[in-house]
Amino acid sequence: xxxxxxxxxxxxxxxxxxxxxxxxxxxxxxxxxxxxxxxxxxxxxxxxxxxxxxxxxxxxxxxxxxxxxxxxxxxxxxxxxxxxxxxxxxxxxxxxxxxxxxxxxxxxxxxxxxxxxxxxxxxx
Numbered sequence: 001x002x003x004x005x006x007x008x009x010x011x012x013x014x015x016x017x018x019x020x021x022x023x024x025x026x027x028x029x030x031x032x033x034x035x036x037x038x039x040x041x042x043x044x045x046x047x048x049x050x051x052x053x054x055x056x057x058x059x060x061x062x063x064x065x066x067x068x069x070x071x072x073x074x075x076x077x078x079x080x081x082x083x084x085x086x087x088x089x090x091x092x093x094x095x096x097x098x099x100x101x102x103x104x105x106x107x108x109x110x111x112x113x114x115x116x117x118x119x120x121x122x123x124x
Contacts, residue, residue, distance in 0.1 A: 010059055012038040017067050020074040021081060021104065028074055035112070036066060036085075037101040043094040043121075057093050065092060078102050078115045086119040096121050 015038065018031040042057045069088050075081040082102040089098055097120045103112040 007041060009039050009041050010057060012036070012059055012063060015063055015066060017070045019070045019081065021076070021078065022106070023076050027106075028076075031071075033105060034070065034078075035103040035105075036070075037103075038062065038066065038089075038098065040089070040093075040095045040098040043096050057095060062089060062093060065089065078104050078113070079117070082115050082117045083119070086117050087124065090119055090121050090124060 015036045017034050017036060019034055020028040020031055021034070022028045022032070040057065040062070044055045066085060066089070069085055070081065073081055073084070075084070082100050085102075086098050086100050089095065097118065099116065099118040101114055101116045103114040105112050107113060
């Protein structure tokens with residue numbers, strides 16, 4: 001489903017989290033800084049929401065749940081973590097679609113390495 005058909009989106013820019021992640025065991029021995037950019041399309045979209053938090057998705061709760069989920073993991077690949085997080089948030093919140101960019105700052109010669117995943121509720 002193209003994003004232009006999903007209605008209004010909520011975007012969270014540069015949420016900083018710490019996780020044990022990496023292919024070698026020694027890389028996962030200590031938490032690393034990760035940065036997440038999250039865009040999601042609430043199930044209740046468009047006009048008629050009014051000013052009622054119950055008719056949208058609480059982005060502060062999404063941030064808190066993201067931090068909790070990521071800190072409890074120890075994945076080897078950023079792809080695995082991003083996929084797991086996207087599915088977890090879709091299951092836990094009233095979202096029809098989510099896109100997550102996960103940035104890892106591990107290589108000295110590049111600013112960051114990232115993965116971007118997009119998942120739809122209909123695929124769950």
